[in-house]
Amino acid sequence: MEFPKDLRYTKDHEWARLRDGVVTVGVTAFAVEQLGDITLVDLPEVDSQAQAGEAFGTIESVKSVSDLFAPVDGKVTAVNDQLEDRPELVNESPYGDGWLVTIEVDGSDLESLLDAAAYTELVAQEQ
């Protein structure tokens, strides 16, 4: 499995994209493959605070529930409302329409997160 080179990754299988001080967060295609058909995504309120490494919501498939972990500190500026009626977007387009939240960051970057190569290796070890 190939992972987009322009993204950064967490060991909990979230991806992050930084643009103009705002980080978009989602789950990777590997996570989606492990979870199966997504049935529910429970996301935080807009304007709530996210803390790096802390759970900000949950993602459910038919047989499991997993926490979603924030990759960075910051304020949640948007959540993907489409997922309420169409959680399958996460399966169909995990890096695109299946995005989860955007977090406004205070000048920090994503350097501490895994790059595509490091994440690929993490996934290889988990399998």
Add this chain to the structure above:
Amino acid sequence: MRYIPHTKDDIERMLRVIGASTVDDLFASIPEELRFEGSLDLPSPISELELLAHLHELGASNQPQSHASGTLVFAGAGCHPHAIPSAVSTLAGRSEFCTAYTPYQPELSQGTLLSIFEFQTMVCELLGMEVANASMYDGASATAEAILMAQRLTGRSRVVAAASLHPEYAQTCTTYLSGLGGDPTASPRSAPQGREDRDPLVQVGWDSSGALDTQGLGRAIDDRTAAVVVQSPNFLGIIEDLDPVCRAAHAAGALVVSACTEPLALALARAPGDAGVDIAVGEGIGLAGPPNLGGPGVGLFAARGKKAVRAMPGRIVGQTLDAEGRQGFVLTLSTREQHIRREKATSNICTNHGLIALRFTIHLALLGQSGFRRLAQLNLSKAAFAAELLCGMDGFEPAFSGPFFNELAIRVPDGDADAVVARAAVRGVVPGVALGRFHPGLKDILLVSINETHRREDIQRLAKSFKSMG
């Protein structure tokens, strides 16, 4: 699916497949010092004949209502037995229903799952709700779970409860709220420090009609209130007007939990869901079987809305299509439950009172909607006859002015309801429940419960039993 125990051969074959030599090997993770050695302190086995004699002796200490023995029972107070048609026991007694152990696998238990789906549908119709679960253990624990659900949904923890909620239901709720920690939405990863209790129930009393004091309610509700808990018909037998209760609660962002210990009343009274109640619970044993000394019961539990469904405890059966497009039934929304969500589950209940729920379902199916209504009307008119007869006697009067269904609170002369109970016992009548043991201020009140098994002459005997002999 009938339950058939394993034979020694079955067990040996299974052990060989998994590579264990004895069943004890499967418990190897339990430390030696915690394992029980020796034999249990039990009497030696007895023959079937001796056992039957022993059970009959124990059973003889019960004094159920019986026209053979002449004992009449008018006791209710949360337990309202009704006549159960013989067909209920015949059908529910089939070994596929009676012996099956948690029969939820769709491959083998379509009949059971279908009957649970029917049960859920009936509960929704009775309570005026959108989704019901496969049942809880009883009305008391259902009420407690409803409070926890309301706390999860609102993120608040304060609970305002009518003082006319059954005292034992209130006790159960208090027990459930103890040791949980203050914040209902806290992630278990930051486990509560120490075993703090959530706030105890804030009680609101009743007015002279016996219904909830709405002004007191208004003063008690605030923006920290998660749930307002009310019972109808309440513990005093009075039917509550739930609409204003719901308006007051919703205005403050709180949810309303209503409990019903006599679902038959709902054939005639306004459905809780129609009045705006958010989570409706109840006790169904009265329509399913004999009181069984107070248990097992069957808890009814229903709510409405997508968010509520996800926050509900208990098993839920759903209707679906199989791979070949045929209708079938399965357990659904299992990710709420503890075998998947573990410590974040909506509850630790992982079963239901299936056999009792089945009996409830069969009985209601036999009655049908019009039969259910006729049964309720019969109860209502007998209770009205009893009220007129009993309260026509010197010194006896209705304790409250509000409307009642089949249970009425009567104020007795000389302020001593226990004395009335003692006098009636001599005449083979249990005339009701003296309320003094629940509330000291109610020592002069006898709660009398009437149902369709009471003939006119039985109610007349009840009236006579209030007076002393001679």
